Amino acid sequence: MSDGAKAATASLPKRFYKEAQVIVTAEGFAIALDGRHARTPARAPLALPTAALAEAVAEEWRAQGEAIDPSTMPLTRLANVAIDGVAQEAEAVAAEIVKYAGSDLVCYRAEGPERLVARQSELWDPVLAFAREELGARFMLAEGVMFVGQPEETLAAVDRATPRDDPFVLAALSTMTTLTGSALIALGVLRGRFTAAAAWEAAEVDEAWNAELWGADSEAEARRALRWRDMAAAARMAALARTSPLPGGERSVRR
Structure with a gap:
């Protein structure tokens, strides 16, 4: 281990527990460390919906070594965001996602070279098809970086498709939107149209092109x-957090 890595590890909090368990509480499925509730930075119980x-x-808590390294715990970090932030600011978070759709990555195409134009079309046209077919939203395209405004009804369709009822799903959607620069790619993952890996390939097409052209x-x-680790974690949270209604008001739980 390098001196820098040793110094970074030394600054991390020491692991203070032996076991991490899931217990059922009034708040949901909570994380317990040696029987005591784990808490978010705002001191709320770290409780999940499924x-x-x-x-x-x-499992992220169990995987920690002698020190607790938050950078290796993307689901925990995202859960903290959902509980401490998104749950109280759902409308603002949703509005930011819709704002991304107003200048969505997949709407801005390169003027050249032809191979890049073709690659963008290959990876981004299916995203626009998803928006038309599943969201009822038709987007205007532009070449280069000149801003093009989107129709009001198009953004309204994205707004309707953005869930507010589950802070964990909304936090995951917001994270995917920010990481990809595309609300449409993120919604496609949320709705199962694209895998996280396929979505990431679409989002990184320009970066991959530059690496191919100039070297990594x-x-x-x-x-x-x-x-990518954060993207994969957000997609995983979106899938694992969702519940479906059952008779009597109970919720199905994915195990």
Whole structure:
């Protein structure tokens, strides 16, 4: 381990628990560390809406070594955001997602070279098809970076498709939108139209082109890997957090 890595590890909080478990509470499926409730930075219980998501979060806590490294716990970090932030600001978070749709990545096409234009079309046209077919939204396209306004009814369709009722799903959708620069790609993942990997390939088409043209940069690749980890975690949370209504007001739980 390098001196820098040792210093970074030394600054992390020490692991203070032996076991991480999932327990059922009034708040949902909560994380317990040696029987005591884990809490968010705002001191709220770290409780998840489904057993499957709670187990995935608990596994991050179990995987920690002598120190607790938040950078290796993307689901936990995103759950904290959902509980401490998104749950109280759902409308503002949803509005920001719709704002992204107003200048969505997939609407701005390169003027050249032809191979890049073709690659963008290959990966981005299916996203626009998804928007038309599942959201009822038709987007205007532009070449270059000149802004093109989207029809009011188009953005209204995106607004209707943006869920507010589950802060974990909304937090995941917001994260995917920010990481990809595309509300449409993120909604496509949320609705099962695209896998996280396919969505990431579409979002990174310009970066991949530049790397192919000029060569890969190790620091840029490292940053890209971290962003992909967060993207994959957000897609996983979106899938594991969702519940479906059952008779009597109960909820089905993905195990």
